[in-house]
Amino acid sequence: MKSFLSLGQKMLMKLSAIRNSASILQQIRYAHVTKLGNQAKGLLFRQLFHDASYTYTYFLGCAKTRKAVVIDPVLEMVDRDIKFIEEMNLKLVYGLNTHVHADHVTGTGKLKQRIPGFQSVLSKASGGKADMLIEDGEVIQFGEQSIHCSATPGHTNGCMTYILPDHSMAFTGDALLIRACGRTDFQQGNAGQLYDSVYKRIFSLPDHYFLYPGHDYMGFSVTTVAEEKVLNPRLTLSRDEFINFMKELNLKYPKLIDIAVPTNLKCGEISKEALQGSAELLSKK
Numbered sequence: 472m473k474s475f476l477s478l479g480q481k482m483l484m485k486l487s488a489i490r491n492s493a494s495i496l497q498q499i500r501y502a503h504v505t506k507l508g509n510q511a512k513g514l515l516f517r518q519l520f521h522d523a524s525y526t527y528t529y530f531l532g533c534a535k536t537r538k539a540v541v542i543d544p545v546l547e548m549v550d551r552d553i554k555f556i557e558e559m560n561l562k563l564v565y566g567l568n569t570h571v572h573a574d575h576v577t578g579t580g581k582l583k584q585r586i587p588g589f590q591s592v593l594s595k596a597s598g599g600k601a602d603m604l605i606e607d608g609e610v611i612q613f614g615e616q617s618i619h620c621s622a623t624p625g626h627t628n629g630c631m632t633y634i635l636p637d638h639s640m641a642f643t644g645d646a647l648l649i650r651a652c653g654r655t656d657f658q659q660g661n662a663g664q665l666y667d668s669v670y671k672r673i674f675s676l677p678d679h680y681f682l683y684p685g686h687d688y689m690g691f692s693v694t695t696v697a698e699e700k701v702l703n704p705r706l707t708l709s710r711d712e713f714i715n716f717m718k719e720l721n722l723k724y725p726k727l728i729d730i731a732v733p734t735n736l737k738c739g740e741i742s743k744e745a746l747q748g749s750a751e752l753l754s755k756k
């Protein structure tokens with residue numbers, strides 16, 4: 472049957488196939504916006520994982536303007552992240568670090584090299600360098616969307632939780648993990664301060680808010696304020712009990728700490744040697 476089609480008819484069929492695949496791509500690009508409840512207000516949201524360091528990276532985009540931010544990108548995953556933003560037709564404007572990480576190198580330095588106009592972000596309190604040093608209460612705009620910065624020190628002195636009130640979401644970094652919390656035994660960590668930060672800045676959010684952590688070591692991906700207030704075994708202790716519990720945690724130091732901290736204090740703008748060292752150390756299980 473096909474062999475009887477004229478060249479013109481064949482070309483028309485091809486064109487229609489191309490149009491269909493473009494429309495499928497368009498549908499994929501916008502599916503998350505139209506189908507998921509909390510994205511109805513034009514927010515594009517993705518959670519990605521780095522399995523060597525158990526780190527979550529988050530993309531948040533304005534569906535209308537395509538401006539986007541990334542929270543806690545990982546150096547080793549920058550190629551994946553760039554492929555993702557290209558596929559999704561996003562313009563990445565800011566790389567928000569929740570804090571100076573001790574267990575992996577941030578991807579914000581490498582993203583700066585690859586994306587013109589991209590800016591690294593870190594809290595002023597962390598004592599590091601960034602294109603944009605933010606303070607408690609600041610609001611970061613990307614297109615029609617905005618992120619509120621809420622200081623939650625205790626895991627480190629410069630930890631910031633990023634909140635999207637319009638979407639009932641908060642990105643807690645390592646201040647609050649699912650059924651756990653960040654350790655407090657280095658980088659000016661302070662258990663009492665962490666307890667206060669969580670209660671004043673995270674547990675004070677409405678119960679239905681979704682909480683997205685910086686890491687998860689147990690296979691979870693998201694929680695809620697209501698859940699953690701009742702089920703977090705550390706944060707349901709009294710303040711004094713929590714301080715004692717954190718004193719006894721006795722975790723090994725992260726294997727990358729000596730490279731990660733100085734590099735992340737510069738938002739990941741690093742030498743080739745450090746880059747190599749980071750890749751080697753992370754590949755050792």
Ligand SMILES: N[C@@H](CCC(=O)N[C@@H](CSS)C(=O)NCC(=O)O)C(=O)O
Pocket residue numbers: 524572573574645651652653654686688722723724725726727
């Ligand atoms: N084994 C890992 C480090 C694991 C670790 O210390 N995680 C930190 C967050 S990254 S500094 C943490 O706060 N953990 C809390 C907990 O209760 O596990 C490595 O060597 O990198």
